Structure formats: C-alpha cells, structure tokens
Amino acid sequence: xxxxxxxxxxDDADRPAxxxxxxxxxxxxxxxxxxxxxxxxxxxxxxxxxxGKLILQK
Numbered sequence: 808x809x810x811x812x813x814x815x816x817x818d819d820a821d822r823p824a825x826x827x828x829x830x831x832x833x834x835x836x837x838x839x840x841x842x843x844x845x846x847x848x849x850x851x852x853x854x855x856x857x858x859g860k861l862i863l864q865k
Contacts, residue, residue: 832861 832855835842841854852864
C-alpha cells in the first residue's frame with residue numbers, strides 16, 4: 808500500500824473542516840418526544856426528557 812501523500816492531499820490538510828450543520832430540534836421531533844436515528848445499520852433513540860434535555864440511547 809502506498810502511504811505517500813499527493814499534492815492534492817496536502818492541500819486538504821491545510822483547509823479547516825467546514826462547520827457542522829445546525830438543525831433545530833423542533834424540525835426533527837415535530838410534536839413527538841422521541842425519534843429513531845439509523846446509523847451504519849444500528850438504530851438509536853433520541854429522546855427529549857421531561858426537563859427538556861436530550862438523551863441518545865442505543
């Protein structure tokens with residue numbers, strides 16, 4: 808396997824990562840207090856607690 812960096816790879820390392828997108832929880836949950844997120848074949852529950860905090864469970 809060739810681990811040498813190409814000039815294109817070097818350019819990528821110099822660039823800062825783009826900012827993470829911001830999603831309003833109301834857009835995800837709507838009227839619900841829990842949603843299921845599927846990631847890499849696994850399901851996760853994202854839930855709003857009575858105190859308004861978010862809990863993510865596998």
